[in-house]
Amino acid sequence: MQQSTQESNAVAVVRLVAGFAGFGAASVSLAISSSLFTAAAAGRSLLLVPAIAAALWGTALLGWTVAALRRGGFPWPRLSSALLLTAAALHLLSLLSGGGTDLAGLNISHLAALLLTLAVVAAQAWLQRQAWLKRQAWLQQDSVRGAAGGASGRTGAGRLLLGAFAGAVAVAAITTPGLAASTAGQFAVPHGSHLDGGHSDGGGAGHHGP
Template identity: 55%
Template sequence: MMTSQAIPAAPGTPATQEMSRSDAVRLFAGFAGLGAAAVNLAVASSLIAAAGPALPARAAGAAAALLWGTALLGWTVTGLGRNRFPLPRTSTVLLPAAAAVHAGAIVLGAGSGMAGLGISHLAALLLTLMILAATSWLGRRPPRLPGGPGQGGPGQTATVQTATGQSRLGAGPVLAAAFAGALLVAAITTPGLAASTAGQFAVPHGVHTGGHHSP
């Protein structure tokens, strides 16, 4: 009696070029991580500009924001490069702590006369919460096996379930999800950067430092 066996997809076929939903969420977390790192560095620049001998707390806050922004940048780049974010247990502690610090800074700094700093902290808070949501979802997903997805029926165009229960997406949905995630992150990051001291001193495009518009 002859038995039929599924033939694994050869490298280069559409099945091997697909991505899972976890990959799309990881990419979204990476966008949010890069945005949060940039905004934290912008917060550090604002605090450094406002710090002085009479305000040592701002200098300490600037150092903390600088260290956290640099660490978050390295964590995000490493996670995107390895397709897995490092130090998952540590990040589950530090990310909520960072969100709490941003929320506290918004409340306590409301009457400090630095309205722009509050906007930057709000952007950093939203981006941090986005990272938390994405990484929490990724932590609940089962690890992906090295094998390819199961065989679908003729003309199947929907997502395909893998042996681990993860559905795989084609290039179109992944690109659409990445584009939407990039727009959302940019919409939050841009005001946070513009409200910082570095953003306020940035020269607009097409304008020279003397204030004359370019032809």
Template identity: 40%
Template sequence: MAAKYHPTLNATALLFVYFAAMAGAIVELSIAAGYLTEAGAPGMVFAGVVALAAGLAFLAWSLWGLHRNSLVLRRLAFPALLVAAAAHITVLAGGLAASEGSLGVSHLVALGLTLMALGGGGWLGRQQKTNDGGAHGLPRTGRLLAAAFGAAVVVASVATPGLAASMAGQHAVPHGEHGLAPSEGTPPGLVPGGHHQK
């Protein structure tokens, strides 16, 4: 008996895969920025370049896949995701990020997002094999919108700590401190409202 095709569920899984890959790409880029701006040893530069390449590749893959509305370059993307996951596990297990403050959190988050993309992509690949490519019916718009919102919330809740732990996140000005007096966080020479003192 043929497996039942669920167009809304499959479309939701596809969004989840690419949302996770896109968020993972952004975390990878933040990791790359941390390594490259603090680069002292050649190993740091190498790690930064690798993270930068991975971030750009995953971002391009997710945007292209969303545009095509299908799993694209599966034979290349899945091994690349596995290599990225293995790299993050190596960094975490070896304590290589421990000397860089909270960079380990960013690596842990990137690992989680990579595994989310791998898991969702693997499930989708199995569905497509059992449903002749899944070209039957269209997803229900309302359910798909709700599912897309849920997927975005889940991915964002995982990605946010990784971005906050990155070098850019560590140096960001807290939202509550914008426009405060000099004694409360405003840079010297400015008064509340952003005007220069005379």
């Protein structure tokens, strides 16, 4: 019973972390799209197509992740795996090819999106294997049930929270630089700048002035 509870908690943790990674990859993809749209508006019209593609992919990935968390499993596993691997390959290609001096910061965004996408792929593959192993074990299981379910459940809940927290921190550590490197991140208002209404004691020096 304790082993079964631990396996169930491990599945829950991996599913949550995959959801966090999915949200992160979707957010970074949308940030990449905003950067490409900005560059396209500045005269690089060839970037309009990848900008639209990144926006559509980020939106679709966001909806797919929400659906996965709501139903407790990833929908369309084969199709989603193929699309995720394709997106990872495109992020890698963009990372290797570079984007010119004005889009050099997107290398960090593409790297973050690549790592987050691969994390979702790995988690999805692991969950599918666990589901297959569970079906195999179901065919051979007996009806013996342990009496220590309450204690293992409490221990499992603690491990579930700890694992989910660690996963959220790891995903945030990857997602934040990816968002900051995009055009939207570069033009974001610095933290604390709104507290003084935009006024500073040093005239134009601002918060970072001497």
